[in-house]
Amino acid sequence: MRADHISPLDMFKIGVGPSSSHTVGPMVAALAFRESALAWLKKAKPGNYAMVVELYGSLSLTGQGHQTDGAVCAGLAGLNPKSSQVADIWGAMGKLEAEETLDFGSKVKFKPSQDVKWYAWTFNGESLPHPNTMRFCLMQESEPVLSEVILSVGGGFIEKLADTKDQEAESLKESRFKALPYPYNSAAEFVEQVETSGKQPWELVIANQEALGLSEASLRERLSEILQVFENCIESGLKAEGILPGGLNVRRRAKSLYEKIMAGKESSWSSGLGLKPSVYAIAVNEENAAGGRVVTAPTNGSSGLIPAVFRTLKESRDLSHETLQNGLIVASVVGALVKVHASISGAEVGCQGEVGTSCAMAAAGATAMLGGTVRQIEQAAEIGIEHHLGMTCDPIKGLVQVPCIERNAMGAVKALNAAELSLAGDGQHMISLDKALLVMKQTGLDMNQKYKETATGGLALG
Ligand code: SF4
Numbered sequence: 228m229r230a231d232h233i234s235p236l237d238m239f240k241i242g243v244g245p246s247s248s249h250t251v252g253p254m255v256a257a258l259a260f261r262e263s264a265l266a267w268l269k270k271a272k273p274g275n276y277a278m279v280v281e282l283y284g285s286l287s288l289t290g291q292g293h294q295t296d297g298a299v300c301a302g303l304a305g306l307n308p309k310s311s312q313v314a315d316i317w318g319a320m321g322k323l324e325a326e327e328t329l330d331f332g333s334k335v336k337f338k339p340s341q342d343v344k345w346y347a348w349t350f351n352g353e354s355l356p357h358p359n360t361m362r363f364c365l366m367q368e369s370e371p372v373l374s375e376v377i378l379s380v381g382g383g384f385i386e387k388l389a390d391t392k393d394q395e396a397e398s399l400k401e402s403r404f405k406a407l408p409y410p411y412n413s414a415a416e417f418v419e420q421v422e423t424s425g426k427q428p429w430e431l432v433i434a435n436q437e438a439l440g441l442s443e444a445s446l447r448e449r450l451s452e453i454l455q456v457f458e459n460c461i462e463s464g465l466k467a468e469g470i471l472p473g474g475l476n477v478r479r480r481a482k483s484l485y486e487k488i489m490a491g492k493e494s495s496w497s498s499g500l501g502l503k504p505s506v507y508a509i510a511v512n513e514e515n516a517a518g519g520r521v522v523t524a525p526t527n528g529s530s531g532l533i534p535a536v537f538r539t540l541k542e543s544r545d546l547s548h549e550t551l552q553n554g555l556i557v558a559s560v561v562g563a564l565v566k567v568h569a570s571i572s573g574a575e576v577g578c579q580g581e582v583g584t585s586c587a588m589a590a591a592g593a594t595a596m597l598g599g600t601v602r603q604i605e606q607a608a609e610i611g612i613e614h615h616l617g618m619t620c621d622p623i624k625g626l627v628q629v630p631c632i633e634r635n636a637m638g639a640v641k642a643l644n645a646a647e648l649s650l651a652g653d654g655q656h657m658i659s660l661d662k663a664l665l666v667m668k669q670t671g672l673d674m675n676q677k678y679k680e681t682a683t684g685g686l687a688l689g
Contacts, residue, residue: 229404229412230567231435235446235559238566238588239453240383240523242308243316244515245627247527248359248572248680249286249293250308252379254316257302259385260363260375261331267365267373268333274367277336278303278329280343283360285574286379287345288681292473292625294518296320296343299361303329303337308383317518335365350376356388358574358679381572381580382525382562407435414564414605414660421601428601429556450552456522457511457534463519464510471516473626481510500539504643505636507535512632525562525571528578528627529585531635533558536589536642540596550596558592561608564660569668573620574680576671582631582638583615583667587660589642594649602654609660610645616663617670619678621685630686 242251257280268276280299282290290296300320301311308316320339329335336342348355350362359379364371376388409424409431411417421428433443465485471477484506487493493502511531515521524533537554540546546554562571565584570576590607599607615638623629649656677684 228567229410230417230560230563231407231409231411232404232439233559233563233566234436234439234441235432235556236441236449237384238382238523238525238559238562239450239555240309241453241456242383242521242523242527243313244518244521244527244530246293246295247383247523247525248379248381248574249290249295250298251383251523251527252359252381252385253282253286253295253361254298254302254306254308255383256361256377256379256385257299257363258305258307259377259387261303261305263375264335264365264373265331268331268335271333271372273333275336276331276333277366278342279364279366281346281362281364282343283346283350283362284348284355284358285680286359286361287347288683289622289625290345292622292682293627296339299343300339313518313520359572381570381575382566383523383527384566405439407438409435412567414608414664417560417564418601418605427553428560428595428604429553432556432560447549447552450555451548453522453555454537454548454551456520457537460511460514460519460521460530461507461534461538464512464514465506467513467517471513471626471628472518473516473624473628475624475626475628477516477628477632479513481506481513484509500543500643503542504535504539504639507538508532508635508639509632511535512627512635516626516628516632525566525584525588526573526581528573528622528631529581529635529638531632532582532585532638532642533589533592535635535639536593539639539643540593544597546596554592554596557595557604558588561588561591561660565612565664565667568661568664570671576667577674577679578618578620578634579612579615579667580671581620582634583612583618585635586615586638586642586645587611589639590645590649593642593646597646597650599646599650600654603649603652605660606652606654606656607645607649609656609658609663610648611642612660612663612667613658614641614645616667617674619674619685620680621678621687622680622682623687623689625682625687
């Protein structure tokens with residue numbers, strides 16, 4: 228994959244909480260397998276069919292906390308993370324448990340409590356192809372007649388195992404990629420393209436997207452939808468009260484904190500913007516933890532940081548809707564570079580890949596929206612990544628609550644600071660974003676598995 232082929236709409240996907248890799252990805256994977264099974268059964272003879280879903284690695288270790296089984300059931304039932312009602316999505320597993328059947332034209336036996344299997348770190352006697360591996364099997368008389376291995380690679384992206392091999396072979400052929408007007412596959416190339424073209428950073432991405440078949444009008448329309456979900460999510464989170472689901476007894480606090488701010492009772496001695504960015508981030512992440520509708524930014528675990536930064540700047544700097552769209556486009560460039568050269572998956576590289584990436588994206592988007600040069604944008608993104616390097620993923624009970632919710636608040640503040648620092652300079656700095664991404668990847672590879680979304684190390688041990 229090349230960064231210039233990843234659309235802003237790939238990086239920002241509307242879905243449901245609590246996790247993009249453990250909820251949205253498995254749901255999309257199940258929906259994809261449902262399509263394969265429906266097509267296969269259409270041509271098959273009537274018989275006794277059954278469905279088995281195997282979850283491996285991190286999906287197995289933290290899947291119950293992330294509601295992976297519920298997400299798989301929703302996908303098999305034909306529900307979509309973007310457009311189906313949230314209540315229908317989370318009601319699917321109970322319905323299937325009671326009915327014990329999937330309606331795939333032919334009846335397919337499926338009882339989630341028995342047929343969703345949780346496995347460890349080996350697959351066919353070998354190590355896993357990815358920490359988030361799933362296998363879907365359509366069985367006839369206890370024999371698999373159709374099966375697919377699907378990887379949830381972070382941010383709601385999925386890859387079928389065969390596709391992965393094909394992609395590796397194909398990636399050797401540049402012809403796989405369309406020629407774009409402004410090709411780039413590194414931050415340095417992006418900076419160079421912007422400077423030599425004389426275009427704004429977002430204009431360059433728009434031109435590339437148009438060459439790939441997505442018009443500017445369609446792109447902006449979809450970005451408006453995404454900004455609207457950001458807003459809805461913040462508003463819902465600022466109104467909701469009570470205890471988050473999952474058994475950790477985490478009390479929602481965005482509402483009470485916001486009321487304090489609005490009543491002028493906040494002590495904002497440490498920063499000009501006070502607690503607002505933190506509270507907006509907490510509002511979104513509490514909605515995410517409750518399984519609500521959120522946007523991957525670039526993941527669900529890190530879904531609060533960018534909405535918080537964008538809302539804060541919209542309010543404090545009176546930014547136009549188009550400026551916010553442009554900011555999202557620039558943020559997505561950074562997310563795409565991380566995805567290609569490091570990872571946006573906590574199960575692969577720890578939380579540096581989720582909250583760290585989100586911080587870098589938000590810092591870049593903020594710098595662009597405030598009129599920074601492309602070098603200042605690159606610097607802001609680098610600051611955002613650099614100061615999250617090595618951050619582990621250790622969610623308590625596998626729930627996307629502690630430390631995740633507060634971590635977004637801290638990341639939002641860091642992103643605003645990174646933008647401010649870069650805007651105060653001239654964009655010249657020592658460590659390039661490209662170098663920071665190489666370090667991030669290597670740090671993730673060196674990181675002990677227990678700190679990569681397994682809930683077996685760090686804070687998760689209590
Ligand atoms: S600790 Fe970070 S990477 Fe891990 S689940 Fe929470 S937000 Fe995601």
